Amino acid sequence: MKKIELLAPAGDLERLKIAVLYGADAIYLGGKQFSLRSRASNFSIEDIAEGVKFAKAHGAHIHVTVNMLPHEEDMHGLKEYLMELERIGVTAIIAASPAIMKCAKQYAPKLEVHVSTQHSSTNSSAANYWKDKGMDRVVLARELTLDQIKETAKHAKVPLEVFIHGGMCISYSGRCVLSNHMTGRDANRGGCAQSCRWKYRLYDGERQLHDDHDLFSMSSKDLMAARFIPDLIEAGIASLKIEGRMKSAYYIATLIKTYRMLIDEVYEKGCLSEARLQYYYEELSKAENRPTAIGFYLGQPKPQDHLYGINGAGVTQEYIAYVLDYDEKEQIATLEVRNHFLPHMEAEVFGPHIPMTKFMIEDLYDVDGNLVEVANKPMQILKMKSKLPMEKDAMIRKVMKKDRSDIY
Numbered sequence: 001m002k003k004i005e006l007l008a009p010a011g012d013l014e015r016l017k018i019a020v021l022y023g024a025d026a027i028y029l030g031g032k033q034f035s036l037r038s039r040a041s042n043f044s045i046e047d048i049a050e051g052v053k054f055a056k057a058h059g060a061h062i063h064v065t066v067n068m069l070p071h072e073e074d075m076h077g078l079k080e081y082l083m084e085l086e087r088i089g090v091t092a093i094i095a096a097s098p099a100i101m102k103c104a105k106q107y108a109p110k111l112e113v114h115v116s117t118q119h120s121s122t123n124s125s126a127a128n129y130w131k132d133k134g135m136d137r138v139v140l141a142r143e144l145t146l147d148q149i150k151e152t153a154k155h156a157k158v159p160l161e162v163f164i165h166g167g168m169c170i171s172y173s174g175r176c177v178l179s180n181h182m183t184g185r186d187a188n189r190g191g192c193a194q195s196c197r198w199k200y201r202l203y204d205g206e207r208q209l210h211d212d213h214d215l216f217s218m219s220s221k222d223l224m225a226a227r228f229i230p231d232l233i234e235a236g237i238a239s240l241k242i243e244g245r246m247k248s249a250y251y252i253a254t255l256i257k258t259y260r261m262l263i264d265e266v267y268e269k270g271c272l273s274e275a276r277l278q279y280y281y282e283e284l285s286k287a288e289n290r291p292t293a294i295g296f297y298l299g300q301p302k303p304q305d306h307l308y309g310i311n312g313a314g315v316t317q318e319y320i321a322y323v324l325d326y327d328e329k330e331q332i333a334t335l336e337v338r339n340h341f342l343p344h345m346e347a348e349v350f351g352p353h354i355p356m357t358k359f360m361i362e363d364l365y366d367v368d369g370n371l372v373e374v375a376n377k378p379m380q381i382l383k384m385k386s387k388l389p390m391e392k393d394a395m396i397r398k399v400m401k402k403d404r405s406d407i408y
Contacts, residue, residue: 007239025059028065066085085111101135118173142173198217220307321375323335334383336380349397366382
């Protein structure tokens, strides 16, 4: 049986390369045309080509989102764009519009076409409809329970992709028109203003129900479905998808490293103990900037699965340094500062080929050999003696311990 795919997001080339290095089987990204997430650092054709070359060198694939619902004036250049994606070696496009799907099959037949979650495919009949239309994969709606996913997979004639981590929509994914109504920015043409995450005053008639320090928002907690991965593998799901094209490189590295280890352990051992699950929950939580829940996997989300009074993700400062190089002979790591830290504090390092390991930060020196008392200049290059073997592209963070025993 073909091993399940771990599909990672990327907002730029740096994050694409990090995702590949940390274990993603495929990366999905948006180009500068025909893609949602207009605020993401979307890729030029030249960047996509470079990303394809890098991914293929590491045995990974590139999927490009061509998932806007175009109006008549948005169609110009579509055929040429799809043909160019095919020429540079993109594996698949993710599309929501039948017009885009049809155009791809006609003019760029080597491209796989994956049906976006925006179609809210919630059953095998819908999946098989797209199979009959020549589509190569269907991304299921995020609003399905685990049992519904299993039943759909049992009868579907086309490979299925499901979300396991990241942001949730308060509507059926892609069906919300709040942004259009409130700002004139069309969510299905790449302009979502995320109106659900704004803070609102609630009124009973003319009486405000809350003071301005306790405003209301409609945002859901992020999805975290690590527990269900063995079930999804057993069900024959083709791909596990992580949401987050606008997330940081540290976020991507943490999630991909953790899910890569989890998936590989399931294939090796067949199941996961509660202790191992708790380990993975804790590792995933180290990248969280918004609380998580299990979405619809065990049924309708409950009140505690929503966020109230929170209109967006917080900023974390646990990620403190990026390892630019490690000299094994001299045992010296070259670091790039990301957040404030001190010499002689305990930290954690993890990398593409090394597991999370705690260590003590030694003396720090700048490039001129001067002793540094505090690392507080972002992007400053520092040298550090380290008997603990490190590697290029590893990341260092503060020691973190989060109790996730209440996630289910």
